[in-house]
Amino acid sequence: MAQAIRMALHYAEEHLGVTDIFGEDVGPPLGGVFTVTQGLSTAWNTPLDERGIVGMAMGLAFAGQRPVAEIQFCDYAFNTMDLLKLAGQMCWMCNGDWNLPMVLKTPVGAGIRGSIYHSHSFDAVATHLPGWRVVMPSTPLDAYGLMISACQEANPVMFLEPKALLRVRGDEPIPGEPADPRALSKMIDAPLGDRSGWRPQWPALSAYAVPIGKGKVVRPGGQLTVVSYGRMLPLCAKAADDVAAEGVDAEVIDLRTLAPYDWDLVKASIEKTGRALFVNEDTEVTNFGEHLVRRAVDELFYRLLAPPRLLAGKAVPGVGLADNLERASVPQPPEIAAAMRELAALAP
Amino acid sequence: MAQLVRIRDELPLPRDLLVRLHDLMVQARALEERLISMYKSGHGYFWIGGPGEEAFSVPLGLLMKKGQGPAYDFLHAHYRQSGTILALGEDPVGALRQMKNTASDPYSGGRNFGGHYSIRRLNVVPVTSTIEVQYLMAPGTALAQKRHGGDAITIVTGGDAGTAEGDFASCLLWTTRPGQELPVLIVVTNNQWGISTPAATVHATRNLSDRGKAFGMRTKTIDGNDPIASYQELAEAMAYVRKERRPFLLEAKVSRLYGHSSASGANLVAEEQDCLRGYEAKLERYGVLDREQMDAVRVRHAEALAQAARAVIEEPQPSPDSIWDHVFAPKDGG
Ligand SMILES: Cc1ncc(C[n+]2csc(CCOP(=O)(O)OP(=O)(O)O)c2C)c(N)n1
Numbered sequence: 133m134a135q136a137i138r139m140a141l142h143y144a145e146e147h148l149g150v151t152d153i154f155g156e157d158v159g160p161p162l163g164g165v166f167t168v169t170q171g172l173s174t175a176w177n178t179p180l181d182e183r184g185i186v187g188m189a190m191g192l193a194f195a196g197q198r199p200v201a202e203i204q205f206c207d208y209a210f211n212t213m214d215l216l217k218l219a220g221q222m223c224w225m226c227n228g229d230w231n232l233p234m235v236l237k238t239p240v241g242a243g244i245r246g247s248i249y250h251s252h253s254f255d256a257v258a259t260h261l262p263g264w265r266v267v268m269p270s271t272p273l274d275a276y277g278l279m280i281s282a283c284q285e286a287n288p289v290m291f292l293e294p295k296a297l298l299r300v301r302g303d304e305p306i307p308g309e310p311a312d313p314r315a316l317s318k319m320i321d322a323p324l325g326d327r328s329g330w331r332p333q334w335p336a337l338s339a340y341a342v343p344i345g346k347g348k349v350v351r352p353g354g355q356l357t358v359v360s361y362g363r364m365l366p367l368c369a370k371a372a373d374d375v376a377a378e379g380v381d382a383e384v385i386d387l388r389t390l391a392p393y394d395w396d397l398v399k400a401s402i403e404k405t406g407r408a409l410f411v412n413e414d415t416e417v418t419n420f421g422e423h424l425v426r427r428a429v430d431e432l433f434y435r436l437l438a439p440p441r442l443l444a445g446k447a448v449p450g451v452g453l454a455d456n457l458e459r460a461s462v463p464q465p466p467e468i469a470a471a472m473r474e475l476a477a478l479a480p
Numbered sequence: 481m482a483q484l485v486r487i488r489d490e491l492p493l494p495r496d497l498l499v500r501l502h503d504l505m506v507q508a509r510a511l512e513e514r515l516i517s518m519y520k521s522g523h524g525y526f527w528i529g530g531p532g533e534e535a536f537s538v539p540l541g542l543l544m545k546k547g548q549g550p551a552y553d554f555l556h557a558h559y560r561q562s563g564t565i566l567a568l569g570e571d572p573v574g575a576l577r578q579m580k581n582t583a584s585d586p587y588s589g590g591r592n593f594g595g596h597y598s599i600r601r602l603n604v605v606p607v608t609s610t611i612e613v614q615y616l617m618a619p620g621t622a623l624a625q626k627r628h629g630g631d632a633i634t635i636v637t638g639g640d641a642g643t644a645e646g647d648f649a650s651c652l653l654w655t656t657r658p659g660q661e662l663p664v665l666i667v668v669t670n671n672q673w674g675i676s677t678p679a680a681t682v683h684a685t686r687n688l689s690d691r692g693k694a695f696g697m698r699t700k701t702i703d704g705n706d707p708i709a710s711y712q713e714l715a716e717a718m719a720y721v722r723k724e725r726r727p728f729l730l731e732a733k734v735s736r737l738y739g740h741s742s743a744s745g746a747n748l749v750a751e752e753q754d755c756l757r758g759y760e761a762k763l764e765r766y767g768v769l770d771r772e773q774m775d776a777v778r779v780r781h782a783e784a785l786a787q788a789a790r791a792v793i794e795e796p797q798p799s800p801d802s803i804w805d806h807v808f809a810p811k812d813g814g
Contacts, residue, residue, distance in 0.1 A: 191620015231809030
């Protein structure tokens with residue numbers, strides 16, 4: 133997925149007018165702590181100042197540039213909160229006088245044993261900031277397509293990168309990507325050691341775009357609707373396959389965009405199945421999934437066969453480092469499968 | 481008489497500029513006083529503004545390169561900058577509309593407090609209540625300007641107390657990265673107060689401008705109550721930023737003539753130095769304008785604003801369903 137985002141950013145700086153890709157250690161020689169920005173011609177290193185980074189993005193966007201800014205880990209975006217709120221407010225506050233075409237990308241979530249300050253989720257916070265588009269891919273191809281869309285937006289877009297998936301290879305190739313992963317790596321991954329003379333060889337890429345606001349049914353089913361995104365999505369898809377052997381027929385939806393989310397898709401599915409499970413790894417109190425539960429109850433109450441359910445992270449102050457602690461803090465495959473079984477068995 | 485002629489010959493600025501400065505300062509003062517009276521008579525929920533800062537804010541606006549986009553100056557202002565906005569040629573009726581939060585308010589459609597300007601066609605980015613964040617955005621517009629080429633600069637303004645925020649230090653740092661210096665005129669208008677907290681109890685630095693020295697930038701502290709000195713110092717600082725494409729930290733000592741805001745009563749503070757009074761005495765001494773002429777200027781602006789306000793208070797409020805407008809910009813940016 134890291135390569136997919138990198139290729140999308142390359143396409144965007146070549147063809148979509150992206151002028152600046154910046155953040156802490158984003159430029160050469162490192163190209164980002166997850167290598168997402170290696171070899172990009174407009175990538176540069178900023179001072180270690182998250183507020184400065186967000187302010188720079190806003191200023192560049194005001195002046196007609198097209199910035200893509202990075203906060204190294206979303207755990208370090210909390211001190212930019214008022215700026216994120218302002219960026220989302222800007223167009224509304226001045227009654228449409230100005231708009232901010234900017235992308236803010238940041239790695240989120242657990243799954244890499246990142247301990248307390250590299251495991252936070254940001255979906256609840258991000259969706260509390262009206263005026264932002266918020267996207268979160270679960271596959272490399274969607275990551276590519278969503279970044280292409282983000283770089284064409286007239287409004288601020290928060291691009292949440294599920295960090296545990298950044299090293300995952302997708303089933304569907306990026307249009308233009310060589311079939312052999314080693315060939316791609318040779319072309320666009322920076323070499324170890326001295327990189328000063330290195331230049332990437334980009335494959336011929338295209339403007340493949342995933343529209344913002346559109347979810348996707350990744351596994352059709354008739355008995356139960358499972359809505360997820362980001363790192364939890366492949367776990368949900370796998371759990372759905374596992375419980376299928378026991379006769380539980382789950383439909384799995386990848387939301388892909390959290391704001392504005394594809395309610396039409398979710399609603400149609402719940403109307404069909406009568407059962408809904410929302411899965412994410414953010415802490416469960418005042419969770420984005422809670423909003424979806426509320427909306428399902430409000431709008432679909434008489435179509436429901438069981439109470440909609442949320443499976444999310446525990447409401448504790450952080451994700452602890454030890455294996456046992458991380459596993460106990462965020463949803464694990466057996467819990468997801470168990471929740472599916474339980475929900476499927478419920479009937480009025 | 482001989483004395484008078486001699487002084488006339490040595491006017492510190494061209495006569496028409498002195499007259500223009502006076503006219504705009506009076507208009508800015510009359511605007512703030514009208515806004516305060518609107519607030520006090522129930523035609524606004526809150527007042528905050530810049531009476532007492534006209535000697536600095538007006539020359540700043542006159543010296544800006546007006547226009548839209550990176551070829552022109554950008555202004556990242558705080559909420560005391562009406563004088564600058566009027567000097568850019570803006571019709572003061574907009575400020576009245578914002579005070580009355582009418583649908584016709586050109587800066588926020590009735591959404592924001594008075595003094596919170598937003599004028600895209602003049603590169604005035606939206607004023608926010610959040611202290612000091614403008615110092616973080618200024619480097620961004622300046623980077624675009626430096627890249628664009630030409631002599632346009634970014635101007636950022638704010639008060640003394642706000643410099644305690646890390647955002648101020650961020651601005652000093654982001655505008656002086658070695659080899660990446662940025663054309664920003666960094667202004668601090670020092671009125672010695674942060675609401676009720678005296679600056680002297682917070683800031684150990686002798687001059688706030690001294691903070692720029694650690695970053696190797698040019699700095700100066702000036703008398704912002706003197707419009708002539710302000711004009712000259714601003715002209716020099718702006719010329720430097722335009723040409724060298726580097727930042728300049730300018731601290732202007734100003735007055736807070738009606739207190740912090742309506743929250744503290746918005747009443748005239750007699751002990752504060754009034755820049756307009758000092759300037760009018762000078763203009764009389766120079767023989768540029770006499771008392772009668774200056775009184776006429778005041779009456780003209782005060783009456784025009786009173787009349788405009790009478791019309792504005794009859795204008796409709798925004799409709800309830802307008803809350804949904806402009807949450808997002810259309811694809812092309814609108
Ligand atoms: C971040 C933030 N904190 C607190 C406030 C509340 N507040 C509004 S004005 C002000 C004092 C500002 O003083 P100074 O920077 O000296 O500017 P002045 O108002 O004196 O011109 C405060 C604390 C705010 N608007 N924003």
